[in-house]
Amino acid sequence: MDKPVLRVREVTKQIGRKQIIYPLDLTVYQGQVLALCGGNGAGKSTLLRMIAGILQPTGGSIEVRGVSWKHNRRTYAEQIGYMPDDYLFGQGLSAEETLAFWGALRKVSKDRVRETLRIVGLEDVKGSAVSSFSKGMRQRLLFAQALLTKPPLIIMDEPTNGLDPYWLESFMALVRSARQEGHAVIFSTHQLTIAEVVADHVVFMKEGRIMEEGTVDSFNHKYGSHGLQGAFQRLFGLHAGEKQD
Numbered sequence: 001m002d003k004p005v006l007r008v009r010e011v012t013k014q015i016g017r018k019q020i021i022y023p024l025d026l027t028v029y030q031g032q033v034l035a036l037c038g039g040n041g042a043g044k045s046t047l048l049r050m051i052a053g054i055l056q057p058t059g060g061s062i063e064v065r066g067v068s069w070k071h072n073r074r075t076y077a078e079q080i081g082y083m084p085d086d087y088l089f090g091q092g093l094s095a096e097e098t099l100a101f102w103g104a105l106r107k108v109s110k111d112r113v114r115e116t117l118r119i120v121g122l123e124d125v126k127g128s129a130v131s132s133f134s135k136g137m138r139q140r141l142l143f144a145q146a147l148l149t150k151p152p153l154i155i156m157d158e159p160t161n162g163l164d165p166y167w168l169e170s171f172m173a174l175v176r177s178a179r180q181e182g183h184a185v186i187f188s189t190h191q192l193t194i195a196e197v198v199a200d201h202v203v204f205m206k207e208g209r210i211m212e213e214g215t216v217d218s219f220n221h222k223y224g225s226h227g228l229q230g231a232f233q234r235l236f237g238l239h240a241g242e243k244q245d
C-alpha cells in the first residue's frame with residue numbers, strides 16, 4: 001500500500017472573498033480507503049469536487065497517478081470515478097438506460113453495465129424509471145456509475161446517505177472489495193461508525209482545514225475505545241455518542 005494514487009499539495013479554494021479551503025495536503029495510496037469526516041460546512045464536498053475536477057483549486061496541485069487535471073483533463077478523468085452527494089436524474093429513463101448512457105460516454109461494454117447493476121443490487125429493477133426510486137436506490141445507481149470503469153481512484157461524497165442497514169453493510173463490503181482490488185477510495189461521511197469500520201485512514205476537517213488525521217487505531221490509542229467519537233467531541237464540542245450531523 002505504498003503507491004500514491006492521489007496527491008493533493010497545498011490546495012486552496014477561495015470563492016468570492018470567502019476562503020473555503022486553506023492550504024491542505026493529502027495522499028491516498030493504492031488499496032487505501034480514506035474517510036473525510038467533519039461537521040457541516042467543513043469543506044469536505046468542496047475538496048472532493050476539486051479532486052473530481054468539477055471545481056478548480058485557487059492554488060496548489062492535485063494529481064491522480066501523476067496526472068494533473070490542468071495538464072491533461074481527459075487522462076485525469078479516466079483515472080477517477082465520482083459519486084456526487086446528489087444528482088438530478090433524467091426524467092423517464094430507467095436505471096439500465098441511465099447507466100448505459102454513462103457507459104456509452106466512457107466506452108464501457110454493455111456487459112459491464114449489467115454487471116455493475118448486479119453489483120449494486122439494482123438488477124431486478126433495472127427497467128424501472130429512476131424517478132420512482134427511493135433515495136437509497138438512487139445512491140446505489142450513483143455508486144454504480146462511479147464503479148463503471150473500475151477507475152484507480154473512487155471519490156464519493158456522502159455515499160451512505162439514505163442507505164438502509166442492509167445496504168450499509170453491502171456498501172462496506174463493496175468498498176472493502178474495491179480496496180482489495182487495489183483501488184484507492186476517498187469518501188466523506190457524517191457517520192463515524194462507517195469510517196471506523198471501513199477506513200484505513202481518517203481525516204477530520206473543520207472550517208477548511210485538516211484538524212487531525214490518522215488510522216482508527218491511532219485515534220483509539222489517543223481517545224480510548226471510541227476514538228473517532230472522542231476526536232469529534234474534542235474538535236466540535238459534542239458529547240461522544242451524540243448524533244454528529
Ligand SMILES: Nc1ncnc2c1ncn2[C@@H]1O[C@H](COP(=O)(O)OP(=O)(O)OP(=O)(O)O)[C@@H](O)[C@H]1O
Pocket residue numbers: 015018020038039040041042043044045046047
Ligand atoms: N459556491 C459557493 N459559494 C460560497 N460559499 C460556498 C460555495 N460552496 C460552498 N461554500 C461554503 O463553503 C463551506 C464548505 O462547504 P462544503 O459543502 O464543502 O462543506 P461540507 O463539509 O461538505 O459540508 P456538509 O457536511 O454540510 O455537506 C461552507 O461554508 C459553504 O457555505
